[in-house]
Amino acid sequence: MARFDRYLLSQLMVFFGFFALVLVMVYWVNRAVLLFDQLIADGQSATVFLEFTALTLPNVIRIVLPVAAFAGSVYATNRLSSESELVVVQAMGFSGFRLARPVLVFGMIVALLTGILSHILVPISAGLLAERSAEIRENITARFLTEGEFLHPTDGITFYIREISPQGELLDVFMSDSRNPDSQVIYTAKNAFLVREETGPKLVMFDGMAQTLDTKENRLFTTRFSDFSYDIGALINVGKQDRRSVGELSTRELLWPTEELAKEVKTSRAYLLYSGHERFAQPLLAVVTALIGFATLLIGNYSRFGVMRQILAAIVILVLIKALDSTMVQLAQRDVKLWGLVYVPVLVGLSISALLLWLSERPGRLKRMFTRRRGATA
Numbered sequence: 001m002a003r004f005d006r007y008l009l010s011q012l013m014v015f016f017g018f019f020a021l022v023l024v025m026v027y028w029v030n031r032a033v034l035l036f037d038q039l040i041a042d043g044q045s046a047t048v049f050l051e052f053t054a055l056t057l058p059n060v061i062r063i064v065l066p067v068a069a070f071a072g073s074v075y076a077t078n079r080l081s082s083e084s085e086l087v088v089v090q091a092m093g094f095s096g097f098r099l100a101r102p103v104l105v106f107g108m109i110v111a112l113l114t115g116i117l118s119h120i121l122v123p124i125s126a127g128l129l130a131e132r133s134a135e136i137r138e139n140i141t142a143r144f145l146t147e148g149e150f151l152h153p154t155d156g157i158t159f160y161i162r163e164i165s166p167q168g169e170l171l172d173v174f175m176s177d178s179r180n181p182d183s184q185v186i187y188t189a190k191n192a193f194l195v196r197e198e199t200g201p202k203l204v205m206f207d208g209m210a211q212t213l214d215t216k217e218n219r220l221f222t223t224r225f226s227d228f229s230y231d232i233g234a235l236i237n238v239g240k241q242d243r244r245s246v247g248e249l250s251t252r253e254l255l256w257p258t259e260e261l262a263k264e265v266k267t268s269r270a271y272l273l274y275s276g277h278e279r280f281a282q283p284l285l286a287v288v289t290a291l292i293g294f295a296t297l298l299i300g301n302y303s304r305f306g307v308m309r310q311i312l313a314a315i316v317i318l319v320l321i322k323a324l325d326s327t328m329v330q331l332a333q334r335d336v337k338l339w340g341l342v343y344v345p346v347l348v349g350l351s352i353s354a355l356l357l358w359l360s361e362r363p364g365r366l367k368r369m370f371t372r373r374r375g376a377t378a
Helices: 003-041 046-082 085-091 096-138 251-255 259-265 269-298 308-332 336-360 363-377
Strands: 157-164 170-177 183-197 200-214 219-231
Touching (some): 046 096, 046 269, 183 219, 269 336, 308 336
Antiparallel strands (some): 157 170, 170 183, 183 200
C-alpha cells in the first residue's frame, strides 16, 4: 500500500477502536443493569453476574462494530478535511475512488471481525449462556433455600429455614401452603434434606407435623410424621433447556434448514434461512457504513465551518438503508425463496457509495443539480 493509504488506514483503525470501546461500554452497561437486577434478585453471586455479562459481550460487539466503523470513518475523514490534508491529496491527482481504497480495506477488516463474531463467537457464547441459564434455574439452593428469611417462591407459599448446616441439612423448617382456598396446610419439621430426582427436586422432611385447616368446616387436622416427601418442583421454574434457540445454531445448519430443525426451534424454515444469510449480510454492512461515511464527506467544497451538513446527510442515508433492511427482513422471513433480499441493502449501500464517490470528482455537476432543482421549485 502507498504511504498515504497506510496513514489513512492507521487513522481509521485508531478512531474505530476508540468509538468501538465507547459504544461497547454504553451497550454493556445497559445490558449489565438488567442482568444485575435479574441475577441479584435471584440470589446469585457477583461471579455469576460477571460470567453472564461476559457471555453477552460477543453479541454486543457484533452489533456495535458497524456503527463504530461509520463513526471512525466520519471522524477520520473530518479530521483530514479540517486540516486540509484531503485537499492536498486531491490536488495531487487522487480521485475519490483512489482515496476510498484504504477505506474499503478498513471496511473489509471490520467485516472480517464482525463475521468471526457472527459465525463463531456469538453462537458459542449463546450456547454457553443457555447452559448456564439452565444451571441457574436448577440452582435451588441460591433461589429457594435461604436461612433466616421468610421466602415466597410463588403465590400462596411461605417458606422458612432457621439454619442450613455445612452438610446441607435444613434445620427447623416451616412451610405454609395456602394455594387451595378451601384448605391451608402448614408443615413443620426439625430437619430436612433437598433431594434431586428425575421428576424434579423433592424436600424430604423428618420428625415433623402437618396441620390442615378446612376453611369450609373450620376444622383443624393434625398429622405427625417421621419422614415426609414434598414435591417442590412446581414451586420453582427449573425447567431444562429442551431446545436450542436460533442464535445457538451453526451457520451450516441455518443455510440448509430441515423440517426437524424448524420444529426444534419452533420457527419456520424461511426464518432459519434468513438468519443464516443475515450472518453474511450484516458484516458486509460494515463495509457500507465505512464507505458512506467517507464518500459523503467528500461531497461539497472545502469550508472552514466544517462538514456538518455532509455528516447529517450520511446519517440520513444510513437510516434509509436500515429502513430498507427492515423491509427486506420482513419479506425474507415469509418465503424460503426470498432469502436473496437480505443482501439488497448491502448492494444499495455500495451503489450509493459509488455514486457519491463519482459525484465527489464532479462538484460542478452536483452544484448544477441543486441549482436546477431550486429553479424548478421557484
